[in-house]
Amino acid sequence: MRRPAWLLALCLVALTTVVGSGCTPSIGDGCKTNVDCSRLGDRFCDTSAPDGYCTVDGCNQGTCPDNALCVRFLTADLDRPCDLSARFPDNGCRSDERCVCKTFENGVCKNAEAYCAPESTERRFCQKGCNTSSDCRTGYECRSTGTLGSELVPSLNDVMSPATANFCAPAP
Secondary structure, eight states: OOHHHHHHHHHHEEEEEEHHHHGGGTOOOOOSHHHHHTTTSOOOOOSSSSTOOEOBOOOTTTTOOTTTEEEOOOOTTTTTTOOTSTTTTTSSTTTEEEESSSOOTTTEEGOOEEEEEGGGGGHHHHHHOOOSSSOOOOOOOOOEETSSTEEEEGGGSSSSSSSOOOEEEEOO
C-alpha cells in the first residue's frame, strides 16, 4: 500500500522537530542571534553581554523557563545618592524613583552606596539562577539581586519585603 508523498513529508517534519527539540538552548547560554536561543522566537539574544546571553525580555514572576528567575534592572543616577535604610519620602528619592544599592556584600549594601533610579528605566529579563560562580559559564559570575540596580521581581506575597536570589551576570 502506497502512502501519499505529503504524509511522508509530514512525518519527516514531525521527527525532525522532536529530535531537534532535545538541544534547546537554556537561559544564560551564549548566542549571536535570537535564533541561537530559540527557533520558536520566544527568547532573545542580548548581544550587549559578552558572547551574547539567551534570555526572555519582559518577564514576570513565574514566567521564566528552565532554571531561571525574573530580574528587574534599574539604571541608577550616580549623582543622586539615597538612604536605602529609609522608606520613601525620607530616602531622598522622588515618588517615581527607587533607592537601589550599587553593591551588596554579605547581604548588606557595601559602603552604604545607594542611588535613586527612575522606575521608567526598569527592564526585566530572565536570568540563569546559580549558587556559585562555577554554575555560570566562563566570563560570568554568580551575583546576588540587589547589586548594581538589579532586583528579583517579587511574587505577590513578597511585594513588601522582596526576597533575594543569585543569577549569572557578566563578571566585571
